[in-house]
Amino acid sequence: MPPKERVPKSFCRAPFLTIQMTYPEFPDSDNFTTIGDILNGVVDGKSISVRGWIYRTRSSGKLSFIVLRDSTGIIQSVVSSDSVSESSFTASKKALVESSVLVTGTPIKDERAPGGWELKASNFEVLHYADTFPITKDQSDEHLLNNRHLWLRSRDMVSCLKIRSTIFQAFRNYWISLGYAEVQSPSFTTSACEGGSTLFNVSYDDHNEKSGQKFYAHLSQSWQLYAEATMFGLEKIFTVAPSFRAEKSRTRRHLTEFWHAEVEAAWTHNHQMMELEEGMINTILNEVLSNNLSELEHLGRDISLLQNVKGPFEKMKYSDVIDELNSLGFDLSWGDDFGYKEEKALTSSRTQPLFITHFPKEKGFYHRPDPEDPKSLVCHDLLAPEGYGEIIGGGERIWSPDELDTRIREEGMEPASYGWYMDLRKYGSVPHSGFGLGLDRLTSWICGAEHIKNVIPFPRTMRRTNP
RNA sequence: GCCGCUGUAGCUCAGUUGGUCAGAGCACCCGGCUGUUAACCGGGCGGUCAUCGGUUCGAAUCCGAUCAGCGGCGCCA
Numbered sequence: 001m002p003p004k005e006r007v008p009k010s011f012c013r014a015p016f017l018t019i020q021m022t023y024p025e026f027p028d029s030d031n032f033t034t035i036g037d038i039l040n041g042v043v044d045g046k047s048i049s050v051r052g053w054i055y056r057t058r059s060s061g062k063l064s065f066i067v068l069r070d071s072t073g074i075i076q077s078v079v080s081s082d083s084v085s086e087s088s089f090t091a092s093k094k095a096l097v098e099s100s101v102l103v104t105g106t107p108i109k110d111e112r113a114p115g116g117w118e119l120k121a122s123n124f125e126v127l128h129y130a131d132t133f134p135i136t137k138d139q140s141d142e143h144l145l146n147n148r149h150l151w152l153r154s155r156d157m158v159s160c161l162k163i164r165s166t167i168f169q170a171f172r173n174y175w176i177s178l179g180y181a182e183v184q185s186p187s188f189t190t191s192a193c194e195g196g197s198t199l200f201n202v203s204y205d206d207h208n209e210k211s212g213q214k215f216y217a218h219l220s221q222s223w224q225l226y227a228e229a230t231m232f233g234l235e236k237i238f239t240v241a242p243s244f245r246a247e248k249s250r251t252r253r254h255l256t257e258f259w260h261a262e263v264e265a266a267w268t269h270n271h272q273m274m275e276l277e278e279g280m281i282n283t284i285l286n287e288v289l290s291n292n293l294s295e296l297e298h299l300g301r302d303i304s305l306l307q308n309v310k311g312p313f314e315k316m317k318y319s320d321v322i323d324e325l326n327s328l329g330f331d332l333s334w335g336d337d338f339g340y341k342e343e344k345a346l347t348s349s350r351t352q353p354l355f356i357t358h359f360p361k362e363k364g365f366y367h368r369p370d371p372e373d374p375k376s377l378v379c380h381d382l383l384a385p386e387g388y389g390e391i392i393g394g395g396e397r398i399w400s401p402d403e404l405d406t407r408i409r410e411e412g413m414e415p416a417s418y419g420w421y422m423d424l425r426k427y428g429s430v431p432h433s434g435f436g437l438g439l440d441r442l443t444s445w446i447c448g449a450e451h452i453k454n455v456i457p458f459p460r461t462m463r464r465t466n467p
Numbered sequence: 468g469c470c471g472c473u474g475u476a477g478c479u480c481a482g483u484u485g486g487u488c489a490g491a492g493c494a495c496c497c498g499g500c501u502g503u504u505a506a507c508c509g510g511g512c513g514g515u516c517a518u519c520g521g522u523u524c525g526a527a528u529c530c531g532a533u534c535a536g537c538g539g540c541g542c543c544a
Contacts, residue, residue, distance in 0.1 A: 055505095056504085056505055057505095058502095058503050058504075058505085058506060059500095059503085060499090060500050060501065060502075060503065060506080060507085061499075061500040061501060062500085062501050063500090063501045063502065063503075064503095065502075065503050065504075065506090067504085067505090076503085076504080078502080078503090080501075081501085082501085096495085097494095097505090110502095112502060112503080112504080113502095113504080114504055132477075132494070132495055133494090134477065134478075134494095135478080136477085136478055136479090136493065136494055136505080137478085137479085137493070137494090137505050138478045138479035138480085138492085138493060138494085139478080139479080140478080140479070140537095141536095141537070141538095142473090142474095142536060142537065143478070143479090145536090145537090146536090198542090221543095221544095222544090243544075245542090245543070245544085247541095247542055247543065248468060248469095248541095248542090249540095249541085249542065249543075250537090250538075250539070250540085251538090251539070251540080251541095252538090252539090253543085253544080254542090254543075254544085255544095258544065259544095261544095337542090339540080339541065339542075339543095340539095340540080340541090340542095341540085381544095389544095390543075390544065391544065392544075393543080393544065436544060437544070438543090438544030439544090440544080441544060442544090463535085463536065463537085464536085
């Protein structure tokens with residue numbers, strides 16, 4: 001075996017050093033203008049410099065048209081052999097799409113340019129000549145997924161990811177403003193939180209042989225059991241974390257690794273939590289509408305549909321939903337679970353989110369049976385409109401130790417196998433509620449995405465873990 | 468787990484009943500063009516037809532298996 005390559009000590013410790021690094025080919029300077037500022041008319045008529053990548057390139061004899069992009073937009077620059085050095089002009093003709101460039105010039109309004117603005121180049125410098133970019137105008141879903149590491153540069157992906165960022169931030173800000181604390185729970189777990197869901201198994205070298213177990217741990221499907229423990233100290237908590245489901249689901253709404261926003265609060269009833277969720281959805285939508293209009297427009301989203309979402313959201317009991325579905329031609333009886341077909345029928349004609357409450361007991365052992373109607377639960381789902389379906393599942397948790405014991409046995413499980421979770425009901429148990437929100441599904445709805453894969457940088461599905 | 472579909476050049480695809488079927492456009496390279504809008508004109512490069520096996524005088528084409536991927540259902544967020 002060849003000797004292991006040694007990493008220079010100074011490299012390892014780079015963050016702690018204050019050595020001034022200089023890159024002669026790339027000036028240490030903030031003296032660059034964003035394309036967004038140019039398009040907003042901030043620097044009309046002045047000579048400025050732009051740094052970015054080549055988005056499109058066309059040339060004719062003595063003239064190159066180089067469309068530049070940065071994270072804020074795109075602008076066409078015109079490189080004329082009359083107004084730049086020979087090396088600049090050659091570079092502009094030679095550089096392929098996605099080459100990184102530094103361009104100096106004067107922005108002017110010009111109707112002939114896409115976007116209405118144009119940069120008259122006085123200097124055109126290529127920092128790195130790109131190889132032939134694998135993504136051209138002929139694109140298939142599969143090719144774009146195989147090249148997702150490069151497709152992330154596309155305006156579609158950038159728009160979705162900007163909106164996604166707003167959504168994540170708005171979620172956090174909303175709960176923090178209500179006095180909730182952000183808490184982290186482990187991704188390695190040994191307790192299933194929800195029966196039925198399939199768990200990923202994680203191995204750990206020879207741990208398995210030594211311990212006699214088949215695996216080291218599962219990957220978490222939800223923080224809920226941990227949240228119920230943490231809640232007793234902090235009372236109001238939330239998290240944003242990945243959850244993992246090994247279901248063999250192949251739909252436009254499923255990922256094996258998805259971003260789960262979850263909330264848990266002591267002294268809180270189901271109906272109170274639903275009100276908070278409504279406020280959360282409205283807050284997130286308002287933030288997106290005030291920060292990401294251009295991204296929504298680029299994606300072709302019907303913005304009026306989002307603007308028209310206002311509370312109070314419609315609330316229906318499960319039994320009434322069954323009646324509505326049967327009036328639409330379904331044949332369901334009380335106790336039947338309904339799937340996406342039913343969700344789609346309910347939500348495709350609606351323009352507002354829809355709460356469904358009082359599901360049958362089978363939905364989850366940890367949800368509290370309704371004292372007035374013990375065969376149903378004090379719980380809720382929230383369905384997004386336009387056919388996007390379920391984005392939230394939540395409810396009031398059982399807080400009485402005896403009731404929890406009974407429910408677990410009813411589900412054919414042994415309370416003892418829940419170990420420390422049963423402990424939580426022994427020491428000052430209190431009423432509490434919580435929910436889980438699929439952030440990718442929420443983003444998918446807000447973006448109007450065709451597929452949930454379109455709104456996460458590196459989607460993980462049952463058949464894809466690359467790139 | 469179930470149902471359906473796809474695999475031919477770097478990309479998007481055509482290829483009829485098995486017989487000049489190794490093709491086009493784009494990309495890339497060379498040349499031309501001073502207003503292009505993922506331009507245009509001329510030329511060039513480029514494929515073990517997913518893999519393996521079978522049927523046949525002959526297979527990209529028919530059959531089987533395998534691999535990879537896509538869409539949907541059920542389940543869930």
